[in-house]
Amino acid sequence: MSFTLARFTLARSAVRHSRVRSEAAAPAKNNGLLISTPKQKKFTSTAIPTAQNKASEELLVVVGGGAAGVYGAIRAKTLAPNLNVVIIEKGRPLSKVKISGGGRCNVTNGHCVDTMVLAENYPRGHRELKGAFFNTHGPADTMSWFADQGVELKTEDDGRVFPVSNSSSTIIDCLMSELTRLGVSLQTGKAVVTASSTDGGKFLLGVENRTFSCPEYVEADYLLIASGNSKQGYSLASQLGHSIVDPVPSLFTFKIEDPQLRDLSGITFPKVKATLKIENARRNIPQLTQACWNLILDFAPDVHIEDLKSIVTQHKNKFAKHKLSNSYPSEFGLVKRFWIYLLGRQDLHGDTLWASISKNSLISLAHMLKNCNFYVTGKSQYKDEFVTAGGVPLSEVSPSLSPSPFLPFFFTFIGSVILCLAFVKISLNTMESKIQSRLFFAGEVLNVDGITGGFNFQNAWSGGYIAGTSIDGPDEEAVGDVGRPN
Known part of the structure; x- marks a missing residue:
């Protein structure tokens, strides 16, 4: 859904x-x-x-x-x-x-x-x-x-x-x-x-x-x-x-086995599209306690993937001598802590200059913004x-x-x-x-x-x-x- x-x-x-x-x-x-x-x-x-x-x-x-x-x-x-x-x-x-x-x-x-x-x-x-x-x-x-x-x-x-x-x-x-x-x-x-x-x-x-x-x-x-x-x-x-x-439950927490998320507590996003894929779910288990969940977040739901690639590429050309951790596209409305988290998931070091980023890495970053996966191990107790x-x-x-x-x-x-x-x-x-x-x-x-x-x-x-x-x-x-x- x-x-x-x-x-x-x-x-x-x-x-x-x-x-x-x-x-x-x-x-x-x-x-x-x-x-x-x-x-x-x-x-x-x-x-x-x-x-x-x-x-x-x-x-x-x-x-x-x-x-x-x-x-x-x-x-x-x-x-x-x-x-x-x-x-x-x-x-x-x-x-x-x-x-x-x-x-x-x-x-x-x-x-x-x-x-x-x-x-x-x-x-x-x-x-x-x-x-x-x-x-x-x-x-x-x-x-x-x-x-x-x-x-x-x-x-x-x-x-x-x-x-x-x-x-x-x-x-x-x-x-x-x-x-x-x-x-x-x-x-x-x-x-x-x-x-x-x-x-x-x-x-x-x-x-x-x-x-x-x-x-x-x-x-x-x-x-x-x-x-x-x-x-x-x-x-x-x-x-x-x-x-x-x-x-x-109307508002509750997901349990995600990712220690790095602890450093992102309190960060909010103005608009996100969330897709929850449920695997191994039985129709007669309404609370989904035995299911495997895959949460996919789109942090730029109003921007097409091709436009995202273009935005990231233009940013590289404009800020080629800047470090990745200190410069990122403002169009995404992200905070620095979360941007660094995304870089880490792509095995990119924050001290790396934009000029050194390959085309494949740019495409990968764009896809990460559109399809950021989190494996959910459960939800909070009632x-x-x-x-x-x-x-x-x-x-x-x-x-x-x-x-x-x-x-x-x-x-x-x-x-x-x-x-x-x-x-x-x-x-x-x-x-x-x-x-x-x-x-x-x-x-x-x-x-x-x-x-x-x-x-x-x-x-x-x-x-x-x-x-x-x-x-x-x-x-x-x-x-x-x-x-x-x-």
């Missing part, structure tokens, strides 16, 4: 995961939340929330300490300071933020200003996201929020946005600091394994600790499931009445998938309502009606479940996936922001904002 990628990235086959330490904002206190174990049948206090409970306080439990969960928790706590907000994460918080973009963290994409164009970068979800989703909180809002927190960002030529520090730790430190400042409790090493609704409209959650399997039970007023592609989130959604689109398609269908939540083509007509002749319709559009933009009230979803747990380039993180920021905004905390004046001034 053959397909064209908007961007192709060479990444390390193995990435070290740095340990992220999280601490509660304040020592845990007895706040009288209802907790029980199946054997005791007695309610006891829990250390999950860190703030002193008051009669007016309510509890929001966020399942998942990734980008969507953390951002949603920050937004909810910012608008409702008296709302108890607890994030429960079974692993390391913000682990995908840590490894994204080769460890630099591709925060968002800065080239898609038009939200209609932006939505087209989501193979699953583009129709639903064309409504108010990104209008509520888009890439510009995300960049503004991080800038307000003192994080300097830069937009590279291909639109990808990174912190100026080129370190994902900058983004992680920013988010963790906000959690601490606001008093959001982050509980790691725990997992929400069961969820049911009570007669009083709350959620009874079974929480397991890593050290013992007997769950404790917590009553929450609001529940935000932002567990990424974890089976945990799908299970909780099912328990609360939602259907699940079977999850499949638990290591960067992005997964599938999950809770968007039809079962309220992400947005696309504008009707009849709105201009109503605006002209029935002004009061258009005001009513506009209100409906905004009120549906909540990320709340259509099946269970006070249940919200954000991020990859939904059947949404984006192409590489910062789009998946933007889905997380936008969904978390909208969910956090929609969660009604205790009655009070909203203070502050996580995105931009109201």
